[in-house]
Amino acid sequence: MAERGPLTGRVALVTGGGRGIGAAITAELARAGAAVALTYRRDRAAAEELAGTLTGEGAAVLPVQASVEDPAASARAVEAAVAEFGGLDLLVSNAGIASRGLPVGETTAEEVSRLLAVHAVGPHQLVRAALPHLRRHARSDVVVVSSVAAGAWSAGGAPYAMAKAAAEAMAHVLAREERGNGVRVNIVAPGLVDTEMGRRLVRATREGADIRALDAGSPFGRVCTPQDVAAVVRALVDPACAYLTDQRVVVDGGTF
Template sequence: MSSLAGRLALVTGGGRGIGRAVARGLAADGAEVAIAYRRDEEAARKTVADIAAAGGRAHAYQASVDDLEQCRALAARIGGEHGRLDILVHSAGIASRGQSVADTDPGELARVLGVHAFGPHQLTQALLPLLRRAGRGDIVFVSSVITDMYPPFSAPYAMGKAAMEALAHTLAKEERGNGLHVNIVAPGVVDTDMGRRLVRATLGVDDIRQQDAASPYGHVCSPEEVADVVRFLVSDAASYVTDQRIVIDGGTF
């Protein structure tokens, strides 16, 4: 990867799973990293400590992306403490409960859409002034292959990711003239807490590693494999890439 030295990245959901791998990967490429977390302060602090131990610079900020005022407060802190932002990665996510449309609780629908759709919109909006000043700014949305499939019993999550992708494609066109690159990565099943819960719920498999033999290339996708695509998208190697959606599923779908 090309050097990201001198660039500041904000990764939502950066304390765990894909977000953690992205934060560590961007730091390894030279970026200073701000990690936004909702509840798990211990995980966020551990990610910061791991980055520092590897010679990088990182910071943790508590903020719920589905809360407009917290998004605005986070943007103000980033601006006040750093005075800039070059990279924004929307990785925060929650799963839906697997109910049918008929049985889905309205509160659950609001929560899932809040995190996956409204949250990225309002946080991006609050941070656009900083990103526009970056010269080259990058926004990467972590979506899902669910928007290729739309399986039953997944409406809140699928709706949230579909709305997120609509936001990304629209934003790419609006902000290209301001030097922003906006792209989407869409993983399949990934070895994260959410991925392990998904495999347990849908396949009755307690250990996700049992799926290695049936997966492309002999293993379930790792968070680092998703992070590597994000690292490419924000690098000089992708200087002419925007408004793209890259599927990371080993060719499954």
């Protein structure tokens, strides 16, 4: 069995928790002692492989298929976590998709609606489903994984930036609404991260360049990793970090 960690006794739900940043967050929380339900949309193999690895280390991990843009699926994921582990006191809204990188004048309403559904409306309804459970604890946490895009306003990124900004607005309001119920709400905003999405972005904007080619010009000699982001999420929900809410932590090595 895994050794008792600082998050032992806590139950987490991580959306998009089977790959990329979400997988790193799942692993970080599980190895710190939390029981973790992770959601995935299509890549069942990756989710089950991660769950199997962590379970083999003595952690308690439950993969659940759920699309964040489907409120009913999110509600089922919340109930699955509660049924499996007896409660829920830590929610990480991480699932996301990229936009096509087109200028405003060439972007359809359908693309904007899809990005808003995944990054803003879906997380809003996920939180709504989770709140009755979160409120039952003396301390609970919601962490919204956003992006520096909500503030950088880069050309070609309107749908993504709009959606992330909307998610951040929800988080700030939620922090003020739920403080009296013991719910801490914070935002983690990464820059470029070495994930599948990050690698696709680099190839699209730098004529097929490999993301590793950016290491030398990046802070500390490397591009940000999923583990860098996961470590910040883990720190925010640590028992020692009890007086922090309504904050936005940028994880980009100081470049933005």
